[in-house]
Amino acid sequence: MDRLSCLYFVFGCLLTGVRMNVLSIYGFIPGNNEIYSALNHVPAACMALDDVNNSSLLANYTLQLSVSAPECDMSDGVLDLIEEMITRKPAPEQLPVMFLDGGCNTVTESLAALTGQLYNATMVSFGSSSPSLSDKDRFPRFFRTIPSEIQVNSLRLAIMRMFNWTRVATLHNTESGFSVSSDDFSASYNLLYPNSSTDGSHEVLLSRSFTHNSSISLQQIKDNDIRIIFAWMYEEEAVITFCEAIHLGLTTKNHVWVIPGWYAQGWWKNADKDTYGRCSRKQLEEALDCTLAVDVHSYSHEHNMPTLSGHDANTFASAYCNYQAVFKDMVAKNSTIFPFSCSNLKPSQASNRCPINVHTYVPFTYDAVWSMALALKRANDNLTNNSSSSLCRFSYSNANATDAISDAMKLTNFRGISGNLVFDSTGSRIGLNALYQIRRVEPQGLCLKLITVHDPIKENYTFQNSSLIVWKGGHVPRDRISVKPVYLSTWLVKALHSLTTLSIALVLAILLFNIAAVRKPLIADSAPHINTIVLVGCLLLLTTCYLLGVDSNNPPLASPGSKQRYAAICMLRMWFLTIGFTLTFGSLFGKTWQAHRVYVDSNLRYKSFKLWNFLIILSFLLLIDIIYLTIWTVVWPLQQSTATQHVPGINSNVEDVMEQYEYCSCDKYDYLIGSLYLFKGVVVLFGLFLAYETRNVIYKYLNDSKYVSIATYVVVVAVGICAPMSLVLAQNWFLHIAYVVSVMLINVACISCLLILFIPKVVFMARGKDTLLAPGADKEEERIATANELQMGSVDPKLQDRAAQKLKGNDGANAHASISSETDSGVNTNNVNEMAADLAASSTEKVVGHFNE
Numbered sequence: 001m002d003r004l005s006c007l008y009f010v011f012g013c014l015l016t017g018v019r020m021n022v023l024s025i026y027g028f029i030p031g032n033n034e035i036y037s038a039l040n041h042v043p044a045a046c047m048a049l050d051d052v053n054n055s056s057l058l059a060n061y062t063l064q065l066s067v068s069a070p071e072c073d074m075s076d077g078v079l080d081l082i083e084e085m086i087t088r089k090p091a092p093e094q095l096p097v098m099f100l101d102g103g104c105n106t107v108t109e110s111l112a113a114l115t116g117q118l119y120n121a122t123m124v125s126f127g128s129s130s131p132s133l134s135d136k137d138r139f140p141r142f143f144r145t146i147p148s149e150i151q152v153n154s155l156r157l158a159i160m161r162m163f164n165w166t167r168v169a170t171l172h173n174t175e176s177g178f179s180v181s182s183d184d185f186s187a188s189y190n191l192l193y194p195n196s197s198t199d200g201s202h203e204v205l206l207s208r209s210f211t212h213n214s215s216i217s218l219q220q221i222k223d224n225d226i227r228i229i230f231a232w233m234y235e236e237e238a239v240i241t242f243c244e245a246i247h248l249g250l251t252t253k254n255h256v257w258v259i260p261g262w263y264a265q266g267w268w269k270n271a272d273k274d275t276y277g278r279c280s281r282k283q284l285e286e287a288l289d290c291t292l293a294v295d296v297h298s299y300s301h302e303h304n305m306p307t308l309s310g311h312d313a314n315t316f317a318s319a320y321c322n323y324q325a326v327f328k329d330m331v332a333k334n335s336t337i338f339p340f341s342c343s344n345l346k347p348s349q350a351s352n353r354c355p356i357n358v359h360t361y362v363p364f365t366y367d368a369v370w371s372m373a374l375a376l377k378r379a380n381d382n383l384t385n386n387s388s389s390s391l392c393r394f395s396y397s398n399a400n401a402t403d404a405i406s407d408a409m410k411l412t413n414f415r416g417i418s419g420n421l422v423f424d425s426t427g428s429r430i431g432l433n434a435l436y437q438i439r440r441v442e443p444q445g446l447c448l449k450l451i452t453v454h455d456p457i458k459e460n461y462t463f464q465n466s467s468l469i470v471w472k473g474g475h476v477p478r479d480r481i482s483v484k485p486v487y488l489s490t491w492l493v494k495a496l497h498s499l500t501t502l503s504i505a506l507v508l509a510i511l512l513f514n515i516a517a518v519r520k521p522l523i524a525d526s527a528p529h530i531n532t533i534v535l536v537g538c539l540l541l542l543t544t545c546y547l548l549g550v551d552s553n554n555p556p557l558a559s560p561g562s563k564q565r566y567a568a569i570c571m572l573r574m575w576f577l578t579i580g581f582t583l584t585f586g587s588l589f590g591k592t593w594q595a596h597r598v599y600v601d602s603n604l605r606y607k608s609f610k611l612w613n614f615l616i617i618l619s620f621l622l623l624i625d626i627i628y629l630t631i632w633t634v635v636w637p638l639q640q641s642t643a644t645q646h647v648p649g650i651n652s653n654v655e656d657v658m659e660q661y662e663y664c665s666c667d668k669y670d671y672l673i674g675s676l677y678l679f680k681g682v683v684v685l686f687g688l689f690l691a692y693e694t695r696n697v698i699y700k701y702l703n704d705s706k707y708v709s710i711a712t713y714v715v716v717v718a719v720g721i722c723a724p725m726s727l728v729l730a731q732n733w734f735l736h737i738a739y740v741v742s743v744m745l746i747n748v749a750c751i752s753c754l755l756i757l758f759i760p761k762v763v764f765m766a767r768g769k770d771t772l773l774a775p776g777a778d779k780e781e782e783r784i785a786t787a788n789e790l791q792m793g794s795v796d797p798k799l800q801d802r803a804a805q806k807l808k809g810n811d812g813a814n815a816h817a818s819i820s821s822e823t824d825s826g827v828n829t830n831n832v833n834e835m836a837a838d839l840a841a842s843s844t845e846k847v848v849g850h851f852n853e
Contacts, residue, residue, distance in 0.1 A: 023062070027102075028105065043324040100123075102128070112125070482656075484659050638669075
């Protein structure tokens, strides 16, 4: 059957007059596109054509290739097609059975649509990677030996995953190929990070596009502090964009740009001179240093493996060099050489003008011609076996022939110079990716260094040789400023907690002393119940020191629900601090207020101190605090808040960090804390005024009034200096210093106040005395009354009788001596005179009445 089919084929070709050994291919290779320049790719295509014709692949045919070199412009490419197919109108035996296309996406899209839908012809491109060309509805007979730009997105995602970057931006030109690739990247990103957003703090994808000017998009990237930028644009736009990025500070050691790797060599040198007016070439080269570039890989990573053509990477480069040298000479001698036929290119056996490196995409061109030859062979075999026809009867109206070629292309699978060539369902090659880095190498300047070859099928979201990448800062940049939570030092907290524990132990010891000696005259006439309230207030204040040392670094607050617990700690701090301060200073204020009453009205000097007078003052202050804090807790409860502070690296090897501090805050916090401070400040200042006024007052039933005044001074000074200081330090994020100042303030204020109040009492009682003596007076007669009763300020009836007898006996001399003693002690002279007159004129009943009151 095969022999019979072959005979039919031979006789059919002879009868129709068709030259059975010629199959024409027509190519469109841009003449002004440096990457896919005809000077580089026509020699590769002609070399492949010769290798096919010299092989036994198409035994009964000879391939013929003619090439035009349109500008990289859609209209120019269409005009070339019209001129070839309509104006010159090739003879039936010279009709192109397939079309070869270059790497200008806009031209390819137009030509692929026309040839596929108008002529039913198959087109193979070696350089157009636009994702739009994968649309089989628009381009049903289009194939390409270069992978789609979308395939490179797997490498972009691998870079992200390798370096743990989740905050990224995409910046692309609105040209359709770039837009589709960028959109595909965004879709893949959202699949990896479904919770991503455009304004979140963790996974962030910011997509920006531009038509001519990218400055607005770059400003938005800067405003969002995005440091990893994936770009899709042409070389000219890349130069303008990088110049703008330099001015915006987006090319520092903390930023990483990932750009296409198919830019022409030295593309930054070919920009318009006007463009360099925005930045110098030196600035541009500094900005591009260490920039990453991604592209498809055009050479098989197994360089020594033989291919279908018999070449390996080394022999291919040597043979190609000869073709290219001859072709360049031909173009130099005749600039109007196009349309060009490969039959006119006869390479020399040797050439001394070979380039050092073969152009990046040349292997794709070479393999494209071989894939076309294989498809033609398979199509011809299928036609011969199935329909007793052949490609010698090819016409665009012959659906069997056109479909056979297109179907044969889908089955392509061979090892070429660019690696194993297989097409996916969209007609795009399944190939390898390559990661490059732009490096500064002296004295050559910038160059492109291959980092690794990435297999998207095998390696998925990883790649090899990441350690070969050089970073400007000496380390992998982070996709955001590293947020470093700042907590209180553990040893510092333990040290201050230990100090606070000692302070509390001292307060408890004083409290026990105050309770044990409550019936001693010395303690009884110092208002021991008020002293107990002062001690309780100090305990609350010191307990606040423990709460100040609690942060999220503590285990209870590092578990689920920590924010609620931290909020509770915040409110407890406020309650303990406010109530403790009111109990402590309010008690001192109450004592000072009673002493001031004696200072104003001397008749009260010999009246016992009424506890309810003090309780009214203290209850009033506490009531205000409770109402205020209750409203604050219910309406504006304190919550855990965080703030950050930028800390630049001390040198290029140390990255910037963002220190994160936690603090208590709420709505209206400034107004609430300001109002509370204002109220307490007014009370403190008024207490200071009273303490100054009563600094020399001696009141028998508050025998420590002088020390109360001193303690008030200490509290005012401590609060007045340290409280504002701790606020200022906290607002400026001096966390440890503010904590130390706050804790020391509470400890020093409490302990100083208590020592001033109780040290004199302890010293006096240690001497074996429990009375305060007036100079020259009888010890028993003039001592301060003991606390025989629980009521403060009570006196012994025996003392009342003795005092009454003395006054009844007109013992004026002793009374005068007592008054003089008080005068010498600093009591106001006028008041003393009044007291002397009262004592001289008073009767026994009146004196007794005074004591009873």
